[in-house]
Amino acid sequence: MADSLYVPDPTAGDTLVQPWDEAFRAQRDVGLLIPINFHTVPWVSLRAACFGNGQYEDTSFQKCFSNLLAVGLRRFIVDTYWDASRSQWSLCPAQIPTASAAGSSSTVPVPAFTITSSLSSTSAGVTATVSKAGFPKRQDGSSDASSGSTRLSMESSSVPSPTSSSASGGSSRSGSSSSSSSATPAPSTSTSAPVQEGFLYQLGSYNCTSTITLNYLTGIFNDFLEATSTTTDASFTHLLLNIHAAASWQHPNEPAQQSSGDLLPQAAGNLLSNIMKGNLSEELYTPSKLADERANLRNSWNNVDPENKPRGGYYTVEGANGNDPSTEDGWPDEAYAQFSKYYRLIAIFGTIDPQMGGYNRSLDADTIFPSETISVQPDVSFSSSDSLNEGCLFDASDKTVTPQRNSSFAVAVVPPTLSVSSNPDLFSPIPAISNLTACGISPMLNHSLANTTADKNPLPYAAFTHSYLWSWAPGEPLNATDASISGATGNRCAAAYTEGAWPGRWHVVDCNTPLRVACQDPSSPYSWSISSHPKTYDSATNACASPSTFSVPHTPLENAHLLSAARAAPPLDRSNINTSSILINLNSMDVADCWVAEVNGTCPYLAPDDQDQTRIVVVPTVAAIIIFVVTALTFFVKCAANRRDDKRGRRRRMLEGWEYEGVPS
Known part of the structure; x- marks a missing residue:
């Protein structure tokens, strides 16, 4: 895709080649009829993985976020900061100076930040030019003035950031005695400080560009979703938004001031829901959609072919034997949400700092799920060998899906002492991550791995990803026997x-x-x-x-x-x-290395037709993955045709012979 903001390093993409791509795809496929809240997938704090060095710059973040997506991570904790002076949701913990803010009074001192036009990769105190890549074509014009980042409903306090938040979540910054940047004054002696597009500002412990915004993040994310809109690559994703107020640019290392009244986001374009819908409206699964579907299962999750019915036992159904079944606690399965309705993302509120307590989240209630959606496991503890001493949701004697043994969106913080090298063995899972996953709990990473961010080295984060593969043993599945040999069934x-x-x-x-x-x-x-x-x-x-x-x-x-x-x-x-x-x-008896969960199942992807195993996607909707029979494929091809008519010309890369790498499963 030309001008795509999704630009991972080849090193990141190479971590999901055979047998990893086949293993993860088969694991995805067997879970497509399970409600999405029971999928055990790790969370990663972007503050730890991308901003651990205090560098909030477009190009490095673009590379970092792209690499994290490319190695297979799908759930992200985003810390977003309301910059009241610019009326934007920013990823930078401090406000970017503006002419009106700095020049409103003759007593305002000369801005305590540095603006330069070049970046030294070895000096955190030097600023950089901003990448000139544009925002996605589908960006909503109403959201141009807002941007920001967010965090999870768990504290990310252990992130080695220059100004980490307190354990109580009361402030997003430490009460440092340094009230201004330690950088030298800007070249100009004027009391005004206009925002300069394309430059990096040194603000205390942070280096920030003015364009490192939530819009920029959703632009990258949108291009990733477009690039993976194929039957073999699509996956369901999550963004958890922690809300902060940005510190003043005069005192960037001190706690932010209380935001109230006109200083809070009020205009439609400034709401978090507008930012999320600006780039991701078509992919976003919302609370209002969930409520509608729960109230009418007959016309939603149950309105599918018998082979696509959700697996039973994961949520209660009222009126199951009548004409109007409903549920109060159910969630759709991935086959329905992602591959039938084309929803690939949910956004969830995380923590909200007291300085932003006046933000009216009810205005976002139809778009962003409440923080209670995430079930934090506070009692999880680890032994010296990284096995769980307590908190595991597995109990051999309890075979019911009860509130006490319910892994619905369960998440726990991983130990801050994960031993991951800069060049890890991807075939050796990280014990703490594997053990949490086996217990039905999604790991949450809130510190940098191997003392590096993912833009500089994605391999430690690839090791983290591989460690949540709960199905296949490392190195599996092995290549299947050549089907041309009569009666060959080895490794099938x-x-x-x-x-x-x-x-x-x-x-x-x-x-x-x-x-x-x-x-x-x-x-x-x-x-x-x-x-x-x-x-x-x-x-x-x-x-x-x-x-x-x-x-x-x-x-x-x-x-x-x-x-x-x-x-x-x-x-x-x-x-x-x-x-x-x-x-x-x-x-994989039908097609080598294409794994189906049916004795006489049919591979829903094209058979290999060349030596490098490149495939052409012929099924325009991914829902066909879980059906594994020819009749269902026909049904969902028809759905795809309707979708093209209904989606206002939406581009689907799975159409018209789009190629993808790897073996379908």
């Missing part, structure tokens, strides 16, 4: 280890290998049993006693319950049968 089916180095993780097996079979009660996600007799894959559907069916885990907690059931199963009396693995319902 999947099984879960019950012992060894990776218990619970999946690996490829020959489909003709007899193994015990994983059986699940469709109405109770955590109720698993193991067949008493081994079966090969093509006969596995007959191994499970009703109401259980041959199945594959769809979430980390389901996987943990399957492992528990396998370990508790009575031993076989046949010594020639492998008991260290359990057969799960996942295969």
Whole structure:
């Protein structure tokens, strides 16, 4: 895409090549019928990953955010600062000086900041020119005057920022004794301080450009969503917005002043909801949409083909046997929200500093979810080996989805001492991240990894991403046997280890290998049993006693319950049968390396047609991924045609022969 703001380094993109892209895609596909609130995906603070050195500059942030997206991160904590002097939501913790602010009184001192036209990569005190890349074409004109960043409903206080927020969240800045920048005065001696586009301002501990705004972030994000609008690359994403008031430019290291009255965002274009909708309106899933769909399941989540029905047991349904079923606690699954309705993002309020307590969030209520959406796990603690001492949501004796064992948007802060090198082994998961994920809790990273930001080195953040892969064992899935060989079934089916180095993780097996079979009660996600007799894959559907069916885990907690059931199963009396693995319902028998959760399933992507395994996407809607049958593909192609008519000419990159790299799964 020409002039795209999404510009990751090749190093970042290379971290999701085979087998990683295939593994993550298969993991995504098996969870497409699970409500989005039960997906365990890590959160990353942009303040830690991109601004840990106090550098708030367009080009470096563009590279950093692009790299984080390219390595597979999908949930971000954004700290956004209301700059009242410019009426903008900024990512910079301090206000950018303006002529009116600095020149309003003859007693105002000469601005205590530096403006220069070049940037030294080794000096934090020198300023830089701003990237001239424009904002996305679909930017809403009503939001041009506002921008900002945000944070999560958890404190990011451990971020090694020059002015980290207090644990109480009362101020976004420390009460430093330095009330102004330590930089030399600006070249001009005038008392006015006009904002200069294209320059970096040194403001105390921060170096900020005037254009490092929330609009700029959503522009990058929009181009990422466009670049990944394919059946194989699409994913559901989250932005959590922490709200702060920017410190004054005269005293950038001191707490911000209370904002009230006319100093608060009031105009329509200044609301956070307008900023989010300016670039992302078509992709944004909102509270109002959720409320409408919950109230009428018959015409929303249930109005799909039988193969696309949401999996049962994850939320309560009122009037399930009548004509008007509804739910008060349910969320849509990813297949419906993302691949049928094309929504790929939710925005959530995080913390709000007292200085911004007067901001009227009710004006954003139809667009941005409340902070209570996130379920913070305050009692999680780690041992010296990074296993969980307490807080794990897995309980082998509790197979119900109760409030006490509910992983709905559950999140916990990871230990601040993660041992990640600058050149990590991507095949060695970070224990704390893997252990949190296996417990149904999304890890939240609020400190820089390997003492670096992602624009300088994305590899530590790629290691963080790979560590939340809960399904396949490192290095899996291995390449399938050549289909041209008559009867070849090697590496075409999947099984879960019950012992060894990776218990619970999946690996490829020959489909003709007899193994015990994983059986699940469709109405109770955590109720698993193991067949008493081994079966090969093509006969596995007959191994499970009703109401259980041959199945594959769809979430980390389901996987943990399957492992528990396998370990508790009575031993076989046949010594020639492998008991260290359990057969799960996942295969690539139709097309090599295209994994489907159906014994006779059909790969929803084109088969390989060249040596470098480049594919052409032929299914315009990603909903077809979870169907795995030809009839459903036809249905969703029709939906895509309607979508093109309804979306005001929206460009969909999956159309007209768009190519993508990697193997579909």
